[in-house]
Amino acid sequence: MLAKVPKNSEVLVVGSKQSAIDATLLLCREGHRVTMTSPSGELPAVRTRLIPGDRFPIDRGALMQLMSLWDPNDPQLDITRLRLKYLRYLAKEIKRLGDIPVSRQLSNSSSAIRRLEEEINISERNYCKWENSVVGFVDAINDIHIRDFKESIFNVEPEFKRKLMRYIASIAVPNARKVLRLLYNDNLCIKRGEVTAVEISHARVKPWKVTWEDDERRFDAVVCAAGFENHRYSFDEAGALIPDKEVQPQGSVIDFADDLSIRNPRTNEKENIWISGSATHLKIMTSSAVFLAIPQVRLAINELKRRILCSNKDGGVDEKIAV
Template sequence: MIGTLAIVGAGATGVGAFMAAVQQRIAERIYIIDPQSVGGTVFRTTDDEIICNTAVDVTSIDPENEYDFLDYLRCTGHAASESAYMPRRVFGDYVKSRYYSAVEKAKQAGIDVKYINGKCEKIEFISKRNYNLILSDWSERQELRVTDVLLCTGHGPSKIPRIFEPHSRHPTFFRSPYPETEMLAKMPTASDVLIVGSKLTAVDAALLLCREGHRVTMMSPSGELPSVRSGVPSGSKFPLSESTLKELMSLWNEEDKLLNYETIKFRYLLYISRILKTIDKTPLRKQISFKNEISEKLKEEIIIAENGSSIWQNFLFSFLNAANSIRMNSQDFKIDIEPNTNHELARYITSTVLPNAKKIFGFIEKKTLSVEKGHVSDVRLSHKRDKAWNVIWEGGEGRFDAVVCASGFHNHRYYFDDTGALVLTGECPSSQASTVDIASDLSIRHPKTKEEENIWITGSATNGRVYVSGAVALAIPQVCMAVNALSNRLNLRDLEICI
C-alpha cells in the first residue's frame, strides 16, 4: 500500500470510488475533494416526491455488495423491497452513511483520510505518478501533491438554451429545478410555469409544481415524454453477448456510412426482438405504444407496464453494459450506435418509472399539465408582475409567470491547456481537442508521451469513451475498473522492484 490518492467528487460515484479504494487498500493517504458536502447535487433533495429512477436492487454504491442499499434500508427501519423506488433523500442519506463507514474502516486500516471542501481546477504533470492539483475554495488557492487521481465529478452545470441566456438572471427564471426547495419557495403563487424540457429532470419539476397548484407547460423539440417501465433488473440477471451488438455498432461511423438509417434501424429492431423472445414470448409490437397523441401514448404505456408487458425493460441494463463495454474496449471512437437509431432508443434508455408516469398522466387529465413540441423562436420579457414571460415557438405562443430550465446537464469536457495541465473547470476552448484521450481502462493518455497516466475518469465525464454513463448502476462498474487498474499497476510496480 503506497501512494497518495485524490478522489475528485463526493457524490454517489465518488463515495463508491472511496469505498473501493479503502477495500483494496491502494493508498496510504486519500483526499476527497468537493466544493459541496457529501452526497452530490441530485441526491441532496429533501422532498420525498422526487424518487430514484432505478429500483433498490440496482442502486448500490458498494462495489462488493450489489444489495448494499437494500441492507441499509432494512437496518434503518425502511420497509422496502428490491423493486421499490425510494426517495432520493433516502439514497442521499445512504451515500453519506457509507462515506462515514468507509472513513472509519480507513482509520482501522491505517489509511489517512482528509475531506477538502474546495474545487479542483486543474492537474499539473510533474512526472510519472507525481501530480500537482490546483485547488480553490471560497477564500484562497492552494496546491496538493498526489500520486494517483480518480475523477468522479458527475454532471456539469445545467444546459441553458441560448435564447434564454440573456434572461437567466431574472428572479423568475430557474436554471434548474434543484434544489427543489429553492424553486418552490421563490415560485409566485398559482403560477403559469414553462418547463424547458420533457425528460426526467422536467418530470421531476412538473410533479412538484403541479402538486403545489401551479399550471405547467412542458416544452421540448421532440414534444415527447420518456417511455414507462415498472422496473429494471440488473444486467447480471440477463447477460448479453457482445459480439452481435458490436457488429451492429460497427455498421455506422461518421467517416464511412456503410448502410442507411432505415436499414440499420431494422437490424437493431430485429436484434432486440430476437433477444426479448428468449426472455418472454410477448411480441415487441405489444410492448410499446404506437400512439401519436401524448396523453394517449402515455396512457397506453402505463397499461403495458402495469400488465407486466414491458419486457424490453429486462434487456435495458444488459444492453447498456454491453454497449459501454464495446466502446471502452474499442481502440477508437468509430464504433457507435447510428444517431437516428440512438435517438429512438433514448426514450427507453431514459424511461421514467411507473409511479411517476401515473402522476404525470393524472395532471394531464386534470388539465394542469400540458406538453408542447417546438423550438422556442423568441422570448419577450416585460416588467409586469404577472405573466411577464411571452414565449413564442413554431405553431404556438404563451404567457408565463416563470420559466424552469430542465433540459439536462452538460457533460464535463476536460482539456489540456498550453502548459500541458489537465483543466477540469470552465469551457473547452475551440483551439483545444474536444475530448481527452481515455484508454480502455478509463485512464487518460498524456497528449505528448501518449502514455497512460495514473489518472482515471469515471461517470458522466467519460462521454465519448462510453455509450451511457450517468446512472449509478453504470458508474459503479467504472469505479471498480479504475480502482482495479490502479491496484494492478501498483502490484506490477512492486513486482518490478522485487525483480
C-alpha cells in the same frame, strides 16, 4: 429552483425526458401549473425495474455488425430496409427475454396521455420484458465504443436512435402514474415543438415570452431541463486538470483508457486519476446514469488496488497512488 419561482405560477419546462419529469413533479407538488415542451413532445417509456447487464448479456459481435450498417455518406443506402433490419434485431433480442410478443410490450399511440396509460398498464401486467435488457444493451454499446472510439456513440440511423432512447431512458411506474395524474387534473400539459426565442420583460405577471415555430405564450418562469453541455477536460500549462470552457491548444484535451484512468495527451501515459459519471460522456452512452456510475467507481477502485500492488512489488508504494 423552487425558491426562484413565484407562488401559483405558470411554468414552462423545456424538455420532456427524465430531468424534465423530475422538475415537473417538484413544481406541481408546490402548486404550480406546468407546460412541458420538446421537439418530439414524447415522454420516456415506462418500466418497472432495471436489472444488472450480466443477467441478459448482449452479443457484442451482432451489435457491432448492426452498428456498421449505418453510413450517411452511402448514396445507395436504403433507410427503410435498414430500419427493418434494426427492428428484426431488436425483436430477436426481446424474444430471448420471455414469451410475451413484442407487440404486447409496446404502445403505438400518438397521444401522450393514451400512450402513458397503455405503457403503465403493460408494466403493471408484467408484460414489459424489454426492460430486462436495457442495462445489458447500454453496457454492450459502451464496451464496444470505449475500445473502438468514434465520435458518434451508438452509430445508427438518427431517427431510429431517437425512438430507441425512449426505452433506454425510461421512467419507473410510480413517476409515470404521478405524471398521468397531473395530466388528468390539468396541472400539466405537453406541447410538441422547438422553442425558437425566449424574451424577458419587466412585467410583474408572466414576464417570460416564449416563441415556438407556430405559437407564442407567456409564463411566470422558465426551467431548462433539456440537458447540459458536457465539458472536455484538459491539462493547463502548469499540469492542472481543468474543464475546457474555452478552446484549448490542440493536443492538451485528455482522453481516458478503458479502465477509466486519464491518459495524459502529452505523454500518452495513464495518470493516477480516474473519472466516472458525466465526465465520461465522450465514450459512454447515458454517462450520468447511476447504474453506470457505480460499476465505474468499482472499476477505478480495482485498478487503484492493482497499481498499488504493482508498486509494492517494484519496491515501494507510489506516493501519488497512496494519496
